[in-house]
Amino acid sequence: MLTVTDLTAGYGPVRALDGVSFTAERGQVTAVLGANGAGKTTLLRTISGLHRAERGSVDLDGERLDRVAADRMPARGLAHVPEGRGVITELTVEENLRLGALGRTGRLDPADLERVYGLFPVLADRRAATAHVLSGGERQMLVVGRALMARPTTLLLDEPSLGLAPRIVAQIFELLRGLVESESLTVLLVEQNARSALSIAHHGVVLNLGRVVADDDADALAADDQLRHAYLGF
Ligand SMILES: Nc1ncnc2c1ncn2[C@@H]1O[C@H](COP(=O)(O)OP(=O)(O)OP(=O)(O)O)[C@@H](O)[C@H]1O
Ligand SMILES: [Mg+2]
Structure with a gap:
């Protein structure tokens, strides 16, 4: 379980997060929704130690995370998949996956590779191809497979659907939902595509200008017409 309490962060005079509090349960996908500039990326970067909070705390399964350096996060079970699908294009698919194992232990367990290939057969087919x-x-x-190579308990995903065809988005989201339930992961799914995200999420948190404006079951958020029109764009 990931608990964020009163998290406040910004960039100089810009306050990007303003007293954000919520809980993401284990075995659930928690969608983090909101328009451009709502603070979603800043939230993920602050949780994963890439950006410094001015105030507030982050707890992962009962341990404080907010004083932990970003490069120690894999050892704490946290994996962050940033926006933009940063694969190393000169390396092969398998070499990219192997890099994911370094963060946690520095050693590769071949079983982890096989597990990722089992989840994403298309990666297995292309393991020797350059990315x-x-x-x-x-x-x-x-990039999701590479994050899983470190055997995280908690996965932060920033806009994985951006620029992908709806069919591909649905496929990736379904896979994610299955994984979360079978492995009891905690997933924070940041999305502008609120409709798709809520269709697989258990829970959702809506940000607006750095503040939480709604925090509820995904079904309840999707059924709230006023909220959808005001903040979710569908
Ligand atoms: N490096 C930065 N320097 C200054 N201001 C920034 C920086 N990054 C973000 N901001 C500002 O912080 C606020 C929150 O931005 P953030 O990127 O967290 O939003 P977001 O919800 O991820 O938006 P998007 O949907 O466009 O990705 C915005 O007002 C943004 O302009
Ligand atoms: Mg963003």
């Missing part, structure tokens, strides 16, 4: 040739959807699978 350069992958489609956008395949790259998204690769």
